[in-house]
Amino acid sequence: MKYPKLSLDKLINEGTGSVTVQERRKFLKLGLSIAGVYAGGTILSLTSVIGKAQASGGGVFVEKYPYNPHYSMVIRQSLCIDCEKCVDACNMTNHVPEYGYRTRILTKKYTGKLDKQVEFIPVLCNQCNKPACVRACPTKATYKDPVTGIVLMENKKCIGCKTCILACPYDARYFNVEKRAVDKCDFCWDKRLSQGETETGCSAACPTGSRTFGNLTDPENIVYKLVHQLEEQVWVIRPADDTKPNIFYMKGNMRSVDNILNEQKFKYFDPNKS
Amino acid sequence: MTARIVNISKRWGFHGLTALKDASPGYKIIMGFFLLMTMAGLAFGLHALYVGYHHVYGVTREISWGLLIAVYIFCVVTSTGLCIISSIGHVFGGEAFMPIAKRAVFMSIIFMFGGFCIIFFDIENPFRMAIWNVFSPNFVSNMWWMGTLYGAYLLFMIIEYYFLLEQNHTLSRLMGFFGLVVGVAAHSNLGAVFGMLHGRPFWYGPYLPIYFIFSAAMSGGCAILFFTTLGWKINPEIMNQRMERAVKAVTQVTIFLISVIIFFTIWKILTGMVSEGKELIIMSLLTGDYAVNFWLFEVFLGMFLPLYLLIRSRGNNFNLILVATGLMMIGIFYMRYDIVIPGQMESVYHSLGVVEASDLLSYTPSLHEIMASLFGIGFIALTYFAGEKMLNGHQLEKHEIVPEGGYICPGCGAIHFMEEGETEEDAMKRHHRIW
Numbered sequence: 001m002k003y004p005k006l007s008l009d010k011l012i013n014e015g016t017g018s019v020t021v022q023e024r025r026k027f028l029k030l031g032l033s034i035a036g037v038y039a040g041g042t043i044l045s046l047t048s049v050i051g052k053a054q055a056s057g058g059g060v061f062v063e064k065y066p067y068n069p070h071y072s073m074v075i076r077q078s079l080c081i082d083c084e085k086c087v088d089a090c091n092m093t094n095h096v097p098e099y100g101y102r103t104r105i106l107t108k109k110y111t112g113k114l115d116k117q118v119e120f121i122p123v124l125c126n127q128c129n130k131p132a133c134v135r136a137c138p139t140k141a142t143y144k145d146p147v148t149g150i151v152l153m154e155n156k157k158c159i160g161c162k163t164c165i166l167a168c169p170y171d172a173r174y175f176n177v178e179k180r181a182v183d184k185c186d187f188c189w190d191k192r193l194s195q196g197e198t199e200t201g202c203s204a205a206c207p208t209g210s211r212t213f214g215n216l217t218d219p220e221n222i223v224y225k226l227v228h229q230l231e232e233q234v235w236v237i238r239p240a241d242d243t244k245p246n247i248f249y250m251k252g253n254m255r256s257v258d259n260i261l262n263e264q265k266f267k268y269f270d271p272n273k274s
Numbered sequence: 275m276t277a278r279i280v281n282i283s284k285r286w287g288f289h290g291l292t293a294l295k296d297a298s299p300g301y302k303i304i305m306g307f308f309l310l311m312t313m314a315g316l317a318f319g320l321h322a323l324y325v326g327y328h329h330v331y332g333v334t335r336e337i338s339w340g341l342l343i344a345v346y347i348f349c350v351v352t353s354t355g356l357c358i359i360s361s362i363g364h365v366f367g368g369e370a371f372m373p374i375a376k377r378a379v380f381m382s383i384i385f386m387f388g389g390f391c392i393i394f395f396d397i398e399n400p401f402r403m404a405i406w407n408v409f410s411p412n413f414v415s416n417m418w419w420m421g422t423l424y425g426a427y428l429l430f431m432i433i434e435y436y437f438l439l440e441q442n443h444t445l446s447r448l449m450g451f452f453g454l455v456v457g458v459a460a461h462s463n464l465g466a467v468f469g470m471l472h473g474r475p476f477w478y479g480p481y482l483p484i485y486f487i488f489s490a491a492m493s494g495g496c497a498i499l500f501f502t503t504l505g506w507k508i509n510p511e512i513m514n515q516r517m518e519r520a521v522k523a524v525t526q527v528t529i530f531l532i533s534v535i536i537f538f539t540i541w542k543i544l545t546g547m548v549s550e551g552k553e554l555i556i557m558s559l560l561t562g563d564y565a566v567n568f569w570l571f572e573v574f575l576g577m578f579l580p581l582y583l584l585i586r587s588r589g590n591n592f593n594l595i596l597v598a599t600g601l602m603m604i605g606i607f608y609m610r611y612d613i614v615i616p617g618q619m620e621s622v623y624h625s626l627g628v629v630e631a632s633d634l635l636s637y638t639p640s641l642h643e644i645m646a647s648l649f650g651i652g653f654i655a656l657t658y659f660a661g662e663k664m665l666n667g668h669q670l671e672k673h674e675i676v677p678e679g680g681y682i683c684p685g686c687g688a689i690h691f692m693e694e695g696e697t698e699e700d701a702m703k704r705h706h707r708i709w
Contacts, residue, residue: 099328100335106628121628132473138418139406157406160398162338163417169473171622174335177328180399237626241473 066129067149069215071187073124073203074226074234076252079210080105080120086202086211093191093201094183100174102185103202122211123237124202125172125185126245127151133164133173133184141181149246150189155181169241187213216246226250293663301508301659308656315649319395322642327398332640337618341639342396344611345647347464348493349389349654350424351486351610354461355494356382357431357454358487359524364438365450370523373516377505377668378498379435379450384657385497386428392650416467423460430456441680441690443705461486468617475551476617485538492535493606495528496580500599501658503592508662513592522589528599532581539577554624555616558634564616567608576605 082105090096090103103124110117131151133142141157142164144150158181165173165182176183187193188200197204203213214223227234227248236245297305322330333340360378363371394400403421412418430453437446465483472478502521506513543560546552559568583598621631639647661668680691681698692701 104630106623106626106630108626108628121626123623132471135412135414136417136471138412138415138421139403140410140412141406157402157410158399159403159406161403161417162398163415163467163471165335165338166618167471167473169622171336175328175338175398177326238473238622243473 065217067145067147068217069148070217070246071127071148071150071193072214072216072223072227072246072248073187073200074212074214074223074248074250074252075122076210076212076226077119077121077249078251078253079208080122081208081210082107082120083207085205085207086122089201089205090185090188093188094186096183097176097178100176100183102172102183121249122202123170123172124247125151125168125187126170126237126243126247127185127187129244129246130242132167132169132241132243136163136167138163142184145189148187148189148193150187151184152186152189153181153184155179158182169238169243170245210252223248226252291664294660297663301663305656305659308652308659311648311652312656315645315647315652318642318645319649322395322646327396330640330642332638332643334635334637336621336635337615337637339396339614339618340637341611341643341647342392344614345607345650346389346392346396347614348607348610349385349392349650350461350464351490352493352497352606353382353385353389354427354457354487355490355492356385356497357427357450357457357494358491359494359498359527361450361454362527363520364443365447365454368523370519373520374498374502374524376435376438376665377501378494379431379438380661380665380668381497381501381658383428383431383435384654384661386424386431387657388650388654390428391653392647395646395649416463416470420460420463420467423456423463427453427457427460441705444707458487461490468613473622474617475549476546476555476620477613481542482613485535485542488531488534488538489606489609492528492531495524495531496599496602496606498524499528499584499595500603503596503599505662505668506592507596508659518590521592521595525584525587525589525595529581529584532577532584536577536581539573551620551625554620554634558619559612559616562634563636564612567612571605571608572612574605575601576609580605 084105087101087103087105091101094102096102103122106121106123108119108121110119127150129144129149131142131144134144134151137143138161139157139159141154141159143152143154145152160175160180160182162175162182165175173182173184175181188197188202192199192201200211200213203211212222212226214221216223216227218224219228232250232252234248234250236248238245294302294305327333331340331342356378360371360375360382362368363373364375397403407418407421411422430449434446434449434453437443437449440446462483465486468474468477469479469482499521502517502524543556546556558564580598580602583594583601587594587598589595615637619634619636621635623631681701690698690701690705692698693704696704
């Protein structure tokens with residue numbers, strides 16, 4: 001039995017022109033899901049919020065969220081300049097006492113990096129879909145709002161056992177002596193969102209757009225767009241705790257993100273463009 | 275009415291305030307000291323409640339559970355342990371353990387009350403708790419179960435103690451059984467309050483609920499030995515052959531349980547050393563700020579020294595047992611402290627590698643916290659010393675207190691009452707449900 005001889009040298013390069021857009025997207029998604037695993041499973045952790053589909057590598061997003069509007073915040077870490085205007089705005093809006101805070105900006109220092117030596121990471125309550133604090137509370141003083149998914153407090157029920165403070169993996173809670181209850185970020189529900197505003201105090205005050213607040217169920221919303229792109233990695237803090245947080249983090253200064261915001265998809269990958 | 279009280283005091287071996295009046299001056303000084311400690315602690319606690327805990331306690335946003343929680347746990351662990359060890363005798367019928375039951379159940383109730391005294395000054399809104407625990411219960415919260423089950427436990431223990439005084443063995447055994455079941459459930463729930471905080475790797479896992487039960491049994495054995503031998507110092511008459519046998523049996527069980535806890539501790543340390551989330555805290559216990567707490571108090575005073583001394587005592591040398599268990603009580607307190615505080619030392623953002631969370635957090639108890647803790651401890655000590663006198667050393671076999679119509683059961687050593695026309699044997703059979 002004879003096998004036909006293959007001469008690789010004689011094969012003609014098909015070029016990228018004949019590859020369909022769908023093929024290319026599929027390939028990119030495959031690569032990204034692997035990259036996600038290598039980057040510490042951060043992409044995979046994100047999928048727990050959105051649905052199983054993204055983790056499968058098949059690449060179909062499931063646009064199903066437990067709440068509507070599903071409030072969420074995307075923090076573009078590279079844009080934060082530590083001006084603390086968000087913290088001030090939060091303290092003003094929510095009358096946060098001096099000894100406490102609802103949000104803060106953490107500093108991460110690097111050595112031996114070419115582009116920057118320091119990075120700022122704003123942190124706040126992650127309004128988790130599986131909140132550890134809500135489970136821990138003995139009297140249901142803290143609860144998940146059935147409509148918006150915001151983790152709220154019913155002050156009069158708080159007995160001050162402080163279990164929720166320790167249950168929270170994001171250090172988002174403190175005991176407010178004046179309220180005689182534990183206080184936390186409520187996405188400004190009390191002071192702004194319920195009054196008809198569309199943004200939280202901190203995101204409205206952010207001069208660089210590092211904090212982006214929006215509705216994750218609305219495909220036209222910026223938060224939706226930032227989370228549902230594949231070009232840039234999106235992650236959450238402490239994914240191993242499996243609280244399914246709703247604060248997403250990304251570096252956020254890549255051109256691909258600009259493209260999304262400008263609705264110029266695939267600008268850099270257009271095969272017909274020379 | 276008066277006659278009835280006299281009757282009950284006779285039946286219960288209750289000596290009343292006259293026993294305190296007749297006490298020696300030294301005894302009165304000791305009781306005065308603990309009374310003073312209780313009052314001072316209460317004053318400090320009330321002051322803290324009035325000005326706000328925030329101003330006078332050393333706890334912070336990150337370390338929200340401080341000394342008070344550690345002492346509360348110390349108290350309730352000891353209470354559960356007393357219940358567990360004493361149940362070997364009067365619930366499960368281990369005859370050697372029977373004579374310790376009365377004192378153990380009494381101390382178990384007192385330790386529980388002491389624990390509640392302390393937690394009262396830690397919970398920010400203790401009065402709301404009574405309302406919302408009932409009207410807005412969260413059935414998936416360990417904290418809710420812990421509070422509710424401990425409440426039920428205390429109730430069962432009080433009823434059990436009543437039946438023990440009444441010499442009603444059937445009902446005291448039944449209540450003791452319920453108390454044991456509820457107590458173990460409550461106590462493992464206390465472990466789970468820590469063990470189910472999945473953001474805290476040092477606590478998270480099934481280890482703490484299991485450890486708490488064994489640790490409680492060890493504390494219970496230690497507490498029974500300590501309070502019995504101390505009671506013997508106060509009133510040497512309480513020792514008799516049956517009591518000596520009981521002390522020996524409890525010593526043996528305690529030696530076994532210390533070994534179990536040593537085993538638990540070794541594996542906690544070894545597994546923690548290879549875990550990213552626990553390593554820093556474990557190293558702090560081994561070589562860092564908490565090394566003295568761990569090596570000197572927890573390991574040496576809490577485990578190895580008592581283990582050695584208890585083995586040396588052979589269960590006969592009460593002085594040695596008293597010293598060993600006294601030191602062990604101190605060591606056990608540090609064991610609780612080394613669970614509560616180090617679990618919070620590592621900031622939740624440590625793994626993020628940020629500057630703010632690079633070091634371990636520190637905590638030092640404030641004066642108000644120490645004093646509020648001493649309120650509970652003082653209360654326990656005061657009630658113990660009062661109880662030893664007023665309840666006549668919790669003893670069963672003292673001829674003066676055997677009332678008319680009663681006799682000391684040769685089987686269990688308790689006082690049985692004969693009904694009309696009944697022989698001693700019939701009464702014994704009736705009490706022990708032997709037909």
